[in-house]
Amino acid sequence: MSILKVGVLAVAGVLLAVQFKNGKTEYSTYISVVLGILIFGGILGYLEILIHAFDKLEEDLDLDYAYVAILLKMLGITYVSELVSAICKDAGYQSVALQIEIFARLGIMVLCIPILMTLLEVVRGFLG
Template sequence: MIQIALIGLTAVLIAIQFKGGKSEYGIYITLAAAILIFCFGINKMDMIIAGIKEIQGYIHIKETYITLLIKIVGITYVAEFASSLCKDAGYGAISNQIEVVGKLTILTISMPVLMALLRTIDEFLT
């Protein structure tokens, strides 16, 4: 985590230096640092997936639900990453649209789980 913080702080300090004259360089530096940090975060996903699969072994959850959970986490991470980059570049409207589409995508993907839950509730009530 210290490496990530140092990369982020270094990029911000360098981007601040370019803010007065060549502001587009600051955006490119920020983008490069964000992609580098994103790659570090993706490397952590292997450990998370292994942990989720271990939990799956204990509580016997269907594989489709685990896959769905991993997809939702990935969509959230990518949408937040892209939204933050757009917001930092000064394009708030695009940032907001990315967030909305990310939320709608998660809702769409999770619809089968919601329907299964509703069927289960209906079976208990009838």
């Protein structure tokens, strides 16, 4: 899905959600959730291209696939948490959105530990 299609879909969805914001606020939330799911579906095509690019990069540069997998997991955590956080904020649950963002940050920090340990081993190898 191109950025133009995503932009048109987003603007149309937001305009539709605004129409329901005054009367039936729950419909506005439902529209925003459906809109997020549709845009996520469009992103899946780009993720497939990205995964193939990482596979090729791994083959060409002899990278450890574990690090590429960690990077893709971080990307997934970031996108999903931002989407869910925005939906919670739209529904008026800012405290839940904040907790989701904190949980995502901690999850990314946990995923960084193996990379950090490898980096420290490399630095120790250079120094020692």
